Amino acid sequence: MKEKFDIAVIGSGAAGIAAAACAARTGAKTLLLDKNPGAGGTGGFSGLTTLCGLYDDAGNFLNTGFPEEFGEAVSESSPIKNGRLWVLPYRPEKFRAVAEKFFTDCQSLKTVWNASLENIVVENKKIISLNDFDVGAVIDCSGASEVAQKTGIATLATDEATQASAVVFQLRNVKREIRSTADAAQVLMPLARAGFPPLHFHTNLEPDSITAKFSGPPETVPKLIELLRTNVRGFENCSAVQKEFSVSRRSGKMTVGEYVLTGPDVLGAKKFPDAVARCAWPMEQWSADGKTKVRFLPPGEFYEIPARCLRAAEIKNLFMAGKTISADADAVASARVMGCCLATGEAAAKLAVKSLK
Ligand SMILES: Cc1cc2nc3c(=O)[nH]c(=O)nc-3n(C[C@H](O)[C@H](O)[C@H](O)COP(=O)(O)OP(=O)(O)OC[C@H]3O[C@@H](n4cnc5c(N)ncnc54)[C@H](O)[C@@H]3O)c2cc1C
Numbered sequence: 001m002k003e004k005f006d007i008a009v010i011g012s013g014a015a016g017i018a019a020a021a022c023a024a025r026t027g028a029k030t031l032l033l034d035k036n037p038g039a040g041g042t043g044g045f046s047g048l049t050t051l052c053g054l055y056d057d058a059g060n061f062l063n064t065g066f067p068e069e070f071g072e073a074v075s076e077s078s079p080i081k082n083g084r085l086w087v088l089p090y091r092p093e094k095f096r097a098v099a100e101k102f103f104t105d106c107q108s109l110k111t112v113w114n115a116s117l118e119n120i121v122v123e124n125k126k127i128i129s130l131n132d133f134d135v136g137a138v139i140d141c142s143g144a145s146e147v148a149q150k151t152g153i154a155t156l157a158t159d160e161a162t163q164a165s166a167v168v169f170q171l172r173n174v175k176r177e178i179r180s181t182a183d184a185a186q187v188l189m190p191l192a193r194a195g196f197p198p199l200h201f202h203t204n205l206e207p208d209s210i211t212a213k214f215s216g217p218p219e220t221v222p223k224l225i226e227l228l229r230t231n232v233r234g235f236e237n238c239s240a241v242q243k244e245f246s247v248s249r250r251s252g253k254m255t256v257g258e259y260v261l262t263g264p265d266v267l268g269a270k271k272f273p274d275a276v277a278r279c280a281w282p283m284e285q286w287s288a289d290g291k292t293k294v295r296f297l298p299p300g301e302f303y304e305i306p307a308r309c310l311r312a313a314e315i316k317n318l319f320m321a322g323k324t325i326s327a328d329a330d331a332v333a334s335a336r337v338m339g340c341c342l343a344t345g346e347a348a349a350k351l352a353v354k355s356l357k
Pocket of ligand 1: 010011012013014015016033034035036040041042043048049050051052053115116117141142143144146165166167168213248249250321322323324336337338339341
């Protein structure tokens with residue numbers, strides 16, 4: 001006989017961690033499936049070291065509940081302010097360990113690693129089984145609407161033109177502070193002369209270390225580091241923490257839900273009667289030449305995400321969280337930050353559990 005689960009969560013990035021933990025904490029028998037060998041997704045495995053989207057302009061948690069709990073658990077320092085925006089620096093290994101700890105505390109959760117989403121059976125517009133498990137409801141946290149793609153229902157997409165992929169890597173032994181755009185410009189000058197797209201620098205909790213986001217090809221990173229070593233004061237002895245450099249994808253697919261969140265909703269700080277999550281992060285577009293376009297909400301404002309963006313339009317028991325929520329390319333350019341993914345993960349779990357009753 002097939003094993004039966006109340007809730008199946010696909011993907012264990014920020015959204016899936018929240019969805020799986022919050023569903024299992026209600027006592028619902030929960031299955032978490034990921035093709036990776038453990039929990040973390042982009043936040044745990046890509047080299048990122050800043051959790052964005054947790055706070056409002058005043059530095060207070062925008063979403064209490066699981067995002068606050070996860071933020072507190074992962075935190076090893078106070079949040080820091082970049083211009084108007086507060087971010088939480090973190091260590092990727094702690095991000096993964098905190099997720100594992102939440103999971104081991106959930107007795108009704110079963111995790112299945114190294115397992116891709118396979119056969120899905122849909123009957124009467126309901127998913128009844130996947131990967132040979134019977135399921136009551138499904139939460140797609142795959143970052144790419146894998147469930148929608150496998151079942152053939154409608155999706156929207158972001159593309160590389162505005163959500164370019166990037167290599168994220170950490171440099172240690174950096175004896176130079178980069179606090180402002182002017183500081184960064186000085187460091188980047190020799191790279192620009194050699195034809196490299198600009199690097200973006202982010203905070204790293206390790207001493208004398210910095211995290212870099214680079215939109216050029218991964219095989220050129222060693223040459224770029226050599227240029228920094230030979231041309232930039234303070235970088236003479238720097239070296240990369242990673243041995244190999246891989247590309248992380250910003251672009252993805254969103255499942256069409258009962259409402260599609262739009263760019264004007266985000267910039268207009270729209271509120272909804274069925275709101276389940278808040279976000280104040282700006283819309284960030286990244287092009288392949290490393291240039292960014294950032295559009296902010298009005299000062300002090302946030303927008304809301306309605307429950308309808310987390311419920312699939314065409315399948316009754318399919319819910320979405322994180323990068324797969326029902327949003328257009330502009331809206332997801334804001335809502336994809338991890339603080340917001342944690343919030344939609346928790347909200348999707350509540351909606352999915354409620355739908356079982
Ligand atoms: C280069 C780059 C820089 C970024 N910088 C920041 C930043 O500084 N701060 C910030 O907050 N956000 C940042 N983001 C955005 C943020 O990291 C992601 O949008 C967010 O982590 C997405 O979370 P998620 O849970 O929706 O999906 P993901 O974290 O992508 O997790 C999806 C999970 O689903 C699994 N999966 C996918 N397909 C399948 C399948 N078929 N079967 C089984 N499992 C599957 C994957 O293995 C993965 O574990 C950045 C993103 C990129 C790419």
